[in-house]
Amino acid sequence: MKLAVQGFTFDLTKTPESIGITLNFEGPQPNHFGATVAAAQPMQSGSFVGDTRQGGSCNAQDVYLNPHCNGTHTESISHIIDELLAPHEVIKQALVLAQVVTVKPEAGYTGTDRYQPVLENNDKIISKKNLTAVCKSIHTGVKALIIRTLPNDESKQSYQYGDEVQPPFFTNDAMKWLAKSTEIEHLLVDMPSVDRLCDDGLLSNHRLFWNVAAGCHQLKDSQYTHKTITEMAYIPQSIEDGIYLLNLQTPKLKLNAVPSHPVIYHPENN
Structure with missing residues (x-):
């Protein structure tokens, strides 16, 4: 099956490419804000144990994780308001046109962009100038913006974000431009948050x-x-900047943020 969108053709019979981080419960995994490590353990109920290696009839695990801090996740406006709108209730289209852009955050920023709370000398930021430069040719019909930051080595998939590894973030001017001046409905980033790690709440x-x-x-x-905002994605270097078709997969969990699996279809040569 092929789908034509805004002059691009996508073959939906081909396997899409993942831009989500695999959450390994028994190995290295990303972490943000000092959260408890995501864990899975065999279910126990009476004499039953959910582990065939321990004599159980099948494998069944209890899982602990914090969607915001333990891997790729998608959040709705309910991250910051009282009313609960789950991501699966917000995402109305299974497939949307997306654009991948790559930006190099600035350290020691001396421009005029602002942020609340105020910027500090060691902040690594994506300024409005940075963002508009890579987004100057957003294609008509693009509803999802996928932002890859540099450097982009594979170790980003298991970063322990904290005092030793401070992630970059947007200035308020950059985010205001993105929210007010574009048609972007779904923002996907490879940082753990679009805000500073410690931002006074x-x-x-x-x-x-x-x-x-x-x-x-x-x-x-x-x-x-x-x-929606999807954070802690990972966009491999093999994926070029350009146009794709995004399927933002989220489970039907009544939460403000859920583990998610964004995948993209490459366009055919038109």
Whole structure:
């Protein structure tokens, strides 16, 4: 089956390419904000143990994880408001046109962009100038923006983000431009958060993307409830900047953020 979208043709019979991080419960895994490591252990109920290696009749595991901190995840506006809209309720289209762009965050930024709380000398940021430069040719009909940051080695899939590894983030000016001046509904990034690791709880970029006023935790008509943010993705170097077809796969869990598996279809040569 082939699908034509805005002048691009995609063969849906071909295997799409994953841009999600495999969460290995028995090996290295990414971590953010000092969260407990994701874990899986055999279910136990009475004399039953869910492990064939321990004499059980089948394998059944209890799983512990924090979607926001233990791997690739997709979140809705409910990350910052009281009302609960799960990601699967927000995502209305199974397939959307997406564009991959690559940007190199700036260290020791001296420009005029601002952030709340104020920027510090050691911050690595994606400025409005950075972002508009790589997004200057966003194709008509693109609803999902996939941002790869440099450097981009494979170790990014198991980074322990914290004091020793501070991830980059957007300036408020960059996020305001993205939210107000583009048609992007689904933002996918390879950082663990679009905001600074420690931001005094302001989440100013999240609020700009969803158009939620500072300090507000109530659902309002003016907010962008149709948008999602996917964080801690991983876009291999083999994937070139350009146009793709995105399938943002999320489970039907009634949560503000869920583990997710974004996959992309490569376009045929047109």
